[in-house]
Amino acid sequence: MRPTTRPSSARAPASLREPRIQPMKPSAVSKRKLKESSAESAESISQVQKILRERFCHHCAAGKLFGMEQQYRHLLELLKRTTVHGESNSALIIGPRGSGKTTLLNHVLKDLREMKQVRENLLEVHLNGKAPVQSDVQKGKKLCKAGKGGKFLVGEKDNCQLFMRNPFLSGLLQTNDKVALKEITRQLQLENVVGDKVFGSFAENLAFLLEALRKGDRTSSCPILFVLDEFDLFVHHKNQTLLYNLFDISQSAQTPVTVIGLTCRQDILELLEKRVKSRFSHRQIYLMNSFDFKQYIKIFKKQLSLPDEFPDESFAQKWNNNVQHLSEDKTVQDVLQKLFHHTKDLRSLHLLLMLAGSAVTVHHPLLTAADLQEASRQHSTDCKANIVHGLSVLEICLIIAMKHLNEVYDGEPFNFQMVYNEFQKFIQRKAHSMYNFEKPVVMKAFEHLLQLELVQPLERPSVRAQREYLLMKLLLDSSQIMEALQVYPNCPTDVKQWAASSLSWL
Amino acid sequence: MPNLEHPAYPAADLLRLESLVPCRESQVSMLLSIFGERQQFSFPCIFIYGHTSSGKTYVMQTLLTTLQLPHVFVNCVECFTSRLLLEEILIQLQSCSSGTEQTSPVRCDTLNDFVRLFKQAVASQELQDQTLYIVLDRAEQLREMEANILPAFLRLQELTDRNVTVVLLSEIVWELFRPNMGCFEPFTMYFPDYSIGHLQKILSQNHPPEYSADFYAAYINILLGVFYMVCRDLKELRHLAALNFAKYCEPVVRGEANERDTRKLWKNIEPHLKKAMQTVYLREISSSQWERLQHVGGEAGQLKGLSAHTHVELPYYSKFLLIAAYLASYNPVRTDKRFFLKHHGKIRKTNFMKKHEKTSNHLLGPKPFPLDRLLAILYSIVDNRVAPTANIFSQVSVYLLFNLFLVSGIHQVLNVICKLINAKITSLVTLQLLSVVGQNDQLDGPRYKCTVSLDFIRAIARTVNFDIIKYLYDFL
Numbered sequence: 001m002r003p004t005t006r007p008s009s010a011r012a013p014a015s016l017r018e019p020r021i022q023p024m025k026p027s028a029v030s031k032r033k034l035k036e037s038s039a040e041s042a043e044s045i046s047q048v049q050k051i052l053r054e055r056f057c058h059h060c061a062a063g064k065l066f067g068m069e070q071q072y073r074h075l076l077e078l079l080k081r082t083t084v085h086g087e088s089n090s091a092l093i094i095g096p097r098g099s100g101k102t103t104l105l106n107h108v109l110k111d112l113r114e115m116k117q118v119r120e121n122l123l124e125v126h127l128n129g130k131a132p133v134q135s136d137v138q139k140g141k142k143l144c145k146a147g148k149g150g151k152f153l154v155g156e157k158d159n160c161q162l163f164m165r166n167p168f169l170s171g172l173l174q175t176n177d178k179v180a181l182k183e184i185t186r187q188l189q190l191e192n193v194v195g196d197k198v199f200g201s202f203a204e205n206l207a208f209l210l211e212a213l214r215k216g217d218r219t220s221s222c223p224i225l226f227v228l229d230e231f232d233l234f235v236h237h238k239n240q241t242l243l244y245n246l247f248d249i250s251q252s253a254q255t256p257v258t259v260i261g262l263t264c265r266q267d268i269l270e271l272l273e274k275r276v277k278s279r280f281s282h283r284q285i286y287l288m289n290s291f292d293f294k295q296y297i298k299i300f301k302k303q304l305s306l307p308d309e310f311p312d313e314s315f316a317q318k319w320n321n322n323v324q325h326l327s328e329d330k331t332v333q334d335v336l337q338k339l340f341h342h343t344k345d346l347r348s349l350h351l352l353l354m355l356a357g358s359a360v361t362v363h364h365p366l367l368t369a370a371d372l373q374e375a376s377r378q379h380s381t382d383c384k385a386n387i388v389h390g391l392s393v394l395e396i397c398l399i400i401a402m403k404h405l406n407e408v409y410d411g412e413p414f415n416f417q418m419v420y421n422e423f424q425k426f427i428q429r430k431a432h433s434m435y436n437f438e439k440p441v442v443m444k445a446f447e448h449l450l451q452l453e454l455v456q457p458l459e460r461p462s463v464r465a466q467r468e469y470l471l472m473k474l475l476l477d478s479s480q481i482m483e484a485l486q487v488y489p490n491c492p493t494d495v496k497q498w499a500a501s502s503l504s505w506l
Numbered sequence: 507m508p509n510l511e512h513p514a515y516p517a518a519d520l521l522r523l524e525s526l527v528p529c530r531e532s533q534v535s536m537l538l539s540i541f542g543e544r545q546q547f548s549f550p551c552i553f554i555y556g557h558t559s560s561g562k563t564y565v566m567q568t569l570l571t572t573l574q575l576p577h578v579f580v581n582c583v584e585c586f587t588s589r590l591l592l593e594e595i596l597i598q599l600q601s602c603s604s605g606t607e608q609t610s611p612v613r614c615d616t617l618n619d620f621v622r623l624f625k626q627a628v629a630s631q632e633l634q635d636q637t638l639y640i641v642l643d644r645a646e647q648l649r650e651m652e653a654n655i656l657p658a659f660l661r662l663q664e665l666t667d668r669n670v671t672v673v674l675l676s677e678i679v680w681e682l683f684r685p686n687m688g689c690f691e692p693f694t695m696y697f698p699d700y701s702i703g704h705l706q707k708i709l710s711q712n713h714p715p716e717y718s719a720d721f722y723a724a725y726i727n728i729l730l731g732v733f734y735m736v737c738r739d740l741k742e743l744r745h746l747a748a749l750n751f752a753k754y755c756e757p758v759v760r761g762e763a764n765e766r767d768t769r770k771l772w773k774n775i776e777p778h779l780k781k782a783m784q785t786v787y788l789r790e791i792s793s794s795q796w797e798r799l800q801h802v803g804g805e806a807g808q809l810k811g812l813s814a815h816t817h818v819e820l821p822y823y824s825k826f827l828l829i830a831a832y833l834a835s836y837n838p839v840r841t842d843k844r845f846f847l848k849h850h851g852k853i854r855k856t857n858f859m860k861k862h863e864k865t866s867n868h869l870l871g872p873k874p875f876p877l878d879r880l881l882a883i884l885y886s887i888v889d890n891r892v893a894p895t896a897n898i899f900s901q902v903s904v905y906l907l908f909n910l911f912l913v914s915g916i917h918q919v920l921n922v923i924c925k926l927i928n929a930k931i932t933s934l935v936t937l938q939l940l941s942v943v944g945q946n947d948q949l950d951g952p953r954y955k956c957t958v959s960l961d962f963i964r965a966i967a968r969t970v971n972f973d974i975i976k977y978l979y980d981f982l
Contacts, residue, residue: 042513046513046543049542049543049546050543050545050546053542053546053547053548054547057547057548057549057550057663058547058550058663058669059664097688097689097690098691102664170665171654172617172654172657172658172661172665173616173617173618173621173654173658173665174618175616175617175618175652175654179616179618182618183618232687233654264687264688265687347690347691348691351549351691351693354549354693355540355693358539358540358542359539361512361513361539362513378695381696383555383679383680383681383694383696384679384681386555386679386696386698387555387557387679389698389699390556390557390560390698390699390738391738392734392735392736392737392738393735393736394735394736415869415870415871417868417869417870417871418869418870421869437736438783438784440784440788440790441736441783441784441787441788444787444788445736448558451558451677452557452677452678453678453679453682465941465957466871466872466957466959468871469870469871469872489701490702
């Protein structure tokens with residue numbers, strides 16, 4: 001155990017954090033308690049960290065869904081019909097990044113598993129996305145071996161209870177149809193799979209899969225749920241063969257197949273080929289972040305609260321009270337409002353909360369408004385300004401010269417020679433604090449800017465072209481430069497003046 | 507006073523860590539609080555950016571090794587294809603999960619295989635309940651690989667469903683990484699630049715044992731005074747400090763000054779350091795040459811640098827060809843008559859001299875020119891000086907052409923003309939003194955550009971006694 005008498009602010013160097021405001025009484029109380037039962041407190045802090053981290057970083061299907069009840073019911077109904085009645089379906093879940101598409105699907109699948117009538121018909125083969133439930137996979141494997149000896153048909157009904165199988169594909173991983181097909185075969189544990197290796201060529205695999213699917217029918221085979229994550233990437237496969245086949249099977253009376261696509265592109269239907277589009281059921285589920293700020297605060301509270309089954313009840317009580325206080329705090333609401341205006345997606349809220357939450361330690365057991373403020377400050381810094389802050393004076397001068405060129409010639413591209421000329425003019429007429437740098441030294445500074453990608457060449461530099469005549473454009477705008485200059489440490493006065501006057505001294 | 511503390515790690519390790527990373531305490535404590543305890547989840551992806559040599563790689567590596575966290579450290583410049591990258595990660599993973607087992611070569615072509623093999627590799631006992639860190643150094647190279655690599659690494663925790671954190675290190679800001687289809691946003695963290703005080707502290711940390719710490723600190727102070735305006739790169743400064751220290755000590759060794767004569771030492775070293783900026787800093791003179799020079803006691807800068815060696819020995823006509831090409835590139839067409847024709851008509855001087863800065867070719871770079879203009883200028887300037895040889899040169903070619911013209915048609919002749927001149931020009935093009943603009947038809951009048959600098963062409967012109975400045979429009 002480390003010494004427990006440290007003040008709470010010693011957790012990080014004082015330079016990093018502002019003096020912590022402690023609006024809440026409980027914090028002080030708990031610090032006193034700390035001396036008595038530090039071991040117990042450390043235990044519960046660790047628990048809190050574990051719970052929060054799992055919630056924010058490792059998005060598991062726990063907790064409640066916000067503002068998507070209707071979509072939830074729609075999808076649940078759809079999948080229930082597939083599992084219970086053996087209907088074939090297809091649907092697309094469309095929503096911007098971080099709007100909870102995967103969470104919605106995971107929730108539906110989890111609840112589906114809990115329903116009694118469905119559970120009997122359900123085999124989890126969780127693939128790729130989530131961890132396979134080990135026992136189920138083994139059950140499946142056993143099934144494969146015992147089932148038919150040689151050939152295993154997809155989801156044979158008479159052998160055991162009816163199961164639902166669920167290959168999970170992600171457009172990021174399965175970049176072409178061949179890989180996707182192998183993955184499907186592997187995940188369905190078909191007969192040409194040994195261990196986790198798949199044998200056979202693309203054509204063989206496709207023929208095999210199609211044949212296996214065709215043999216089944218609506219009443220006797222176990223339904224298969226295909227989940228295509230990053231659906232828009234599958235659209236770019238050659239001839240859209242995979243999509244065509246999947247949709248085609250879902251349209252004909254073969255093995256019941258449901259295809260769920262997750263995508264963030266609104267124009268996804270325009271990307272489908274005509275024959276593929278005609279086989280798609282055009283069922284779309286839209287997930288928009290449609291909640292207002294009041295609900296946002298509620299979400300904030302809900303996300304940060306500890307669950308009822310937390311072991312140390314008194315601590316959980318204290319923690320949740322603190323969260324309640326926080327959500328009414330003015331500064332916290334300001335922070336949240338700022339974030340809310342910036343983006344409504346919950347992932348950035350999670351990022352903020354995770355950042356604030358990681359500051360919780362034994363010496364500092366409860367979150368404060370200052371934690372959130374600090375996290376928000378971390379979250380919303382201008383990175384270009386940061387980079388400009390670290391440049392040398394010579395490089396700053398070059399950037400100012402470029403800014404002037406941009407203003408004088410109205411955004412025309414420039415080359416090194418022009419920047420150098422501009423800089424020379426400054427040196428000759430204005431500068432007192434600077435001695436004359438040689439051209440190669442200035443060139444080196446310029447190339448450093450190029451390396452940091454603050455300046456971008458218009459065309460790719462070839463070997464032949466002379467470096468000083470390559471056309472460039474500046475990737476900073478003038479207000480950014482001026483703001484960065486304000487905070488630049490030890491900036492020479494004449495450089496500052498030069499930056500402020502662009503046209504006047506020409 | 508120890509600044510770092512974390513309940514999950516032994517205090518001794520943290521103390522050692524703190525002594526290893528000067529001026530980076532707040533970043534390290536931030537990283538520690540983000541990492542949390544070993545079995546806890548952390549961010550799926552952390553993006554760390556900062557300037558060249560702001561300690562991104564060093565801090566990350568020291569942090570991970572000192573606390574003995576399981577990690578994989580890959581440089582994306584070394585692994586320049588996705589396959590190399592993925593296989594390298596898997597190989598390192600094998601060795602970190604089992605120290606004794608022999609590492610079998612892994613084959614991994616696609617990300618799909620990678621995720622599968624990754625899960626297998628992480629399944630071992632010691633890796634299962636710890637956060638695994640994959641650090642990708644020079645992450646800007648990931649943008650050059652296939653489009654799915656970067657988004658997949660950002661979502662690796664979700665795709666593999668293992669407790670893994672990917673750390674990307676780069677000099678470039680996150681905004682320039684974001685793919686157009688969007689991706690999982692990482693937590694971005696900035697490693698701020700070292701201030702002059704920090705640089706001073708770090709550089710004077712390991713001073714040579716034979717001199718006192720103050721003596722070395724004073725030297726570092728002078729060095730920063732000269733170079734800080736231009737360069738804030740710690741590595742570069744450290745290199746310069748190591749190179750020039752011998753020179754700084756010289757008066758002390760010879761007994762002309764003692765360690766406290768700061769002014770004398772400064773007077774001795776300052777011009778030397780300024781010289782170093784023009785030579786060693788630009789790598790004109792290699793550091794070994796520089797050291798040898800100091801050792802012998804030669805005058806700094808008496809050696810010719812790399813750029814002084816760029817001049818090439820060219821044949822007589824090639825020199826004129828190059829001069830002609832330079833004139834053609836940097837002079838506007840309308841002034842040719844004035845410069846190169848003996849009996850040009852009357853040109854109003856005011857009109858001719860009118861020019862504005864924007865059109866100066868020495869500012870905008872060389873313009874392309876067609877072959878016949880080059881030849882016209884060439885004949886004009888060669889004619890003035892060495893008439894007979896030039897005549898022979900042209901007579902021979904005319905005679906040759908005339909013969910050919912009798913034998914074959916006009917196209918054939920044009921072809922031969924091009925070949926004759928091209929033979930000379932191509933040698934200049936292969937030397938990269940000229941370059942071809944637009945790779946279109948060779949026959950149909952290729953256009954060239956002259957890609958040599960003014961200093962170079964002046965040196966060439968001097969060897970053939972040709973005053974090039976008189977012929978350049980920009981310098982009238």
